[in-house]
Amino acid sequence: MTIKNVCCLGAGYVGGPTCSVIAYKCPNIKVTVADLSKERIAQWNSEKLPIYEPGLDKIVKECRGKNLFFSSDVQRAILDAELIFISVNTPTKNIGNGKGRAADLKYVEGAARLIAEVAKSDKIVVEKSTVPVKAADSIMKILRANQKQGISYQILSNPEFLAEGTAINDLLNADRVLIGGEETPEGQAAIEALCGIYENWIPKSKILTTNTWSSELSKLAANAMLAQRISSINSLSAVCEATGADISEVAKAIGCDTRIGAKFLQASIGFGGSCFQKDILNLVYICECLNLPEVAQYWQQVIDMNDFQKTRFTSKVIQSLFNTVSGKKICILGFAFKKNTGDTRESPAIHVANTLLDEGACIHIYDPKVEESQIFEDLSHRQNIFVYQDAYSATQGCHAIVICTEWDEFMILDFNKIYEGMMKPSYIFDGRKILDHEALIQIGFQVQTIGRKL
Ligand code: NAD
Ligand code: UGA
Numbered sequence: 001m002t003i004k005n006v007c008c009l010g011a012g013y014v015g016g017p018t019c020s021v022i023a024y025k026c027p028n029i030k031v032t033v034a035d036l037s038k039e040r041i042a043q044w045n046s047e048k049l050p051i052y053e054p055g056l057d058k059i060v061k062e063c064r065g066k067n068l069f070f071s072s073d074v075q076r077a078i079l080d081a082e083l084i085f086i087s088v089n090t091p092t093k094n095i096g097n098g099k100g101r102a103a104d105l106k107y108v109e110g111a112a113r114l115i116a117e118v119a120k121s122d123k124i125v126v127e128k129s130t131v132p133v134k135a136a137d138s139i140m141k142i143l144r145a146n147q148k149q150g151i152s153y154q155i156l157s158n159p160e161f162l163a164e165g166t167a168i169n170d171l172l173n174a175d176r177v178l179i180g181g182e183e184t185p186e187g188q189a190a191i192e193a194l195c196g197i198y199e200n201w202i203p204k205s206k207i208l209t210t211n212t213w214s215s216e217l218s219k220l221a222a223n224a225m226l227a228q229r230i231s232s233i234n235s236l237s238a239v240c241e242a243t244g245a246d247i248s249e250v251a252k253a254i255g256c257d258t259r260i261g262a263k264f265l266q267a268s269i270g271f272g273g274s275c276f277q278k279d280i281l282n283l284v285y286i287c288e289c290l291n292l293p294e295v296a297q298y299w300q301q302v303i304d305m306n307d308f309q310k311t312r313f314t315s316k317v318i319q320s321l322f323n324t325v326s327g328k329k330i331c332i333l334g335f336a337f338k339k340n341t342g343d344t345r346e347s348p349a350i351h352v353a354n355t356l357l358d359e360g361a362c363i364h365i366y367d368p369k370v371e372e373s374q375i376f377e378d379l380s381h382r383q384n385i386f387v388y389q390d391a392y393s394a395t396q397g398c399h400a401i402v403i404c405t406e407w408d409e410f411m412i413l414d415f416n417k418i419y420e421g422m423m424k425p426s427y428i429f430d431g432r433k434i435l436d437h438e439a440l441i442q443i444g445f446q447v448q449t450i451g452r453k454l
Helices: 015-025 038-044 056-063 074-080 104-119 133-143 167-172 183-200 212-243 247-255 277-290 293-320 347-357 372-378 391-395 408-412 415-420 437-443
Strands: 005-009 032-035 068-071 083-086 125-126 155-159 176-179 208-209 329-333 362-366 385-387 399-405 429-432 446-449
Touching: 005 015, 005 104, 005 212, 015 032, 015 167, 032 074, 038 068, 056 167, 068 074, 074 104, 074 293, 074 437, 083 183, 104 125, 104 133, 104 372, 125 133, 125 183, 125 277, 133 155, 155 183, 155 212, 176 183, 176 212, 183 208, 183 415, 208 212, 208 293, 212 247, 212 277, 212 293, 277 293, 293 347, 293 399, 293 429, 293 446, 329 347, 329 391, 347 362, 362 391, 372 385, 391 415, 437 446
Parallel strands: 005 032, 005 083, 032 068, 083 125, 125 155, 176 208, 329 362, 329 399, 362 385, 399 429, 429 446
Antiparallel strands: 155 176
């Protein structure tokens, strides 16, 4: 079966970029990205896209109106499509059973019910959202219980592995594409149909097909293992600070071992982003439900270590500033959870800023891509927060600078000029290890960083 018409429910960080790349690489397929939020769709149809992602603008401009459409007419999009991606949000539940840990599947269920209500022809429904193992079973039950005569459904799992800030490159040059489905002839045919889309640009050898449950679990496992590396290196950063070892040297030494590998060993103020924490909590919850408390505790430690790192870093800032920041001006450089994105979900900068505000500090914030309104939405305080449009005015008159995001532009700032405008002694806390610490000390700064005693 050759797919000609695809739709995606959810025009977020995953649905938008993923479907833009499908449209870009498959000119013969009509791709419609549909969302219940009219506002989000209007942004996708405007000059200023709702998300910042390097390379995305160019692709959207090239395909929009040709074979890529953004629409709030979700029903129409479902009716016309042969294959439907479900790319809706799956946040952590905040009420009821599993509160604070289990994934809330209400949006996935909502999407499945909508498909069941609207569909008038056969559909391949592809779970792209990150979900607990066995979620495809629930989607299948909803679809088949509401099945109209003559219509058949196939459910596939096709988790997304893109990282924000590098999404377009990750999609164009994916390490692998994973597709799970039923082991029946119909299930295999559906897998083949989805493979046919990706084969337009991904080598066949990189398209892995598995059973549905392996595919669902692999997504949670990949995020858990990635986050575990960060927690491991961050735990060692505390040992470095206490002993005089340098975490960058340690990371390099261990990363040279090809069995360990050099990537994802950057010590930091802790990982952020919408997924690592939520997906590990989800894994922990699944393990508890499966009566595997030891496995649950093992993965919980990855989160606990991340919380420890965030708290440890912020405590260090306060202790260094004579144990009081009350009335002091502290500049936070970077508010996004990583560079090259405007996304602030679970950003460690939020923890740092809220703690300093709790202690009575006045916070100056500059981030190249985060909107002022977003910063105010994220913080629990309303006062003593000032947002600036550049790093020089943000640091003016401050007692300390805290680097929370590793934006490239922070590395080339004129720190001589910044030093002149600051209160003395002037402190820099480099939570991302991106600055030249010796040069800063030469200028006169008091410098602290992660994983190295200065
Ligand atoms: P998001 O919040 O940015 O976008 C989800 C969108 O779905 C929202 O715009 C919402 O309005 C829409 N929506 C909800 N119900 C709908 C429905 N019934 N019909 C149409 N639209 C509906 O979320 P996201 O960051 O794109 O994440 C989506 C999923 O992908 C999550 O499960 C996440 O874990 C996973 N994921 C995210 C990333 C990432 O980098 N953000 C990477 C890999 C996987
Ligand atoms: C992560 C995964 O990398 C993706 O493969 C996955 O698809 C995605 O989650 C998801 O499921 O949402 P993302 O959160 O966008 O992607 O970004 P990462 O590059 O993984 O960074 C996550 C956090 O870890 C950031 O705060 C980053 O600064 C931090 N990090 C990353 C470190 O502290 N050290 C590192 O070495 C790497």
